[in-house]
Amino acid sequence: MSQILTQYIPALEGMKKYPSTLFYKGHLDLLQRPKVSIVGTRRPSNYTRHSTYMLANALAKRGVCVVSGAAMGVDTIAHTGAGEENTIAVVANGLDIRYPAVNQDLISGIEDKGLMLSQFNDGFRATGWSFVVRNELVVALGDILVVTEADLNSGSMRSVEYALKMGKEIFVLPQRLNESLGTNQLLHTMKATAIHDIEVFASTFGQIADDGLEKDDFFYFCQKSPTFDESLKKFGDRVYEAELAGIITIQNGIVRLS
Incomplete structure (x- = not known):
């Protein structure tokens, strides 16, 4: 049975209206x-499938x-590639319904192992408008938005509109001409940045941690x-301990994992 989420999530202030209830x-x-x-198409190419997973x-x-x-x-591949323990799935129906x-x-x-979220009560079945609501929440939660493949006028491009209104950076995979027209248009209009190297892109979020x-x-x-x-305000002496242990480095007032 789903539970009501009571904690405040600052990222959701970027939505048109902060959700009245989250489950x-x-x-x-x-x-x-x-x-x-x-986010991306429900019918990705083999290239998109592989690249999204990686x-x-x-x-x-x-x-x-x-x-x-x-x-x-794309959604399924993204969740699977991350692993169930490293993913949040936002759905357009009640959490008692496993859809699709x-x-x-x-x-x-x-x-x-991960986290399921919904703005809808148990028993609610997905409708056209609830997917739109779902999309806004997906975009709001992320620090950035990545669209791996999308056609023009697709649900993924509607997600892009939310990201632009929220002032979030948008990234896309480079695609061939006449394929993924939505993401290619974003590149043409300079509203998105292409991910040319997955490891380089991922490394902007830190290094791979030692097991x-x-x-x-x-x-x-x-x-x-x-x-x-x-860091000091939140974790106190642990910051100094981590620096001495070589777990973190502090340069120009910024803390980074070693």
Whole structure:
């Protein structure tokens, strides 16, 4: 059974209206991590499928939580690439309904290891307008938006409109001419930046952590490259201990994982 989310989420202030009610299943600590929203077509090309998976996987290895909409296609690949424990799925129906049915196992896994979110009561079935509501929430949660493939006038391009209104950076995969016309238009109009190297792009969120390093609140906080003062205020002496242990470096007042 879903629960009502009571904690305040600053990122959602960018929405037209802060959600009156949010329901969840899973682990709310994922909301504290750096987040990237990934959206795209339900019928991706093989190139997009592979690149989306590799992108989500590279981000998750660096402590980034991938946000998407649990739909078929790009959404499913993004959740799978990140791993159930590194993803937030936002749906357009009540959380007691695992939709689409083909993703029942994936959604069940995210309920157990990740985080499911919805603005709709249990029993509510998805409609055209609820997908639009879902899309806005997906975009709002991410620090940036990545659109891996999209046609003109698609739901993904509607998500782009939300991102532009929220002032979020938009990134896309480079695609061939006459394919993914929506993302190619974004590049042509300079509203998006192309991801030419997945590892280089993912590295802007930090380095891949050593498997022996505990991925706790301190780790995810440092992945955001906070200021030394912010870190000290939040974690006190642990900042000094981590620096002495070589876990972090402090340069020009900025804390980064070593």
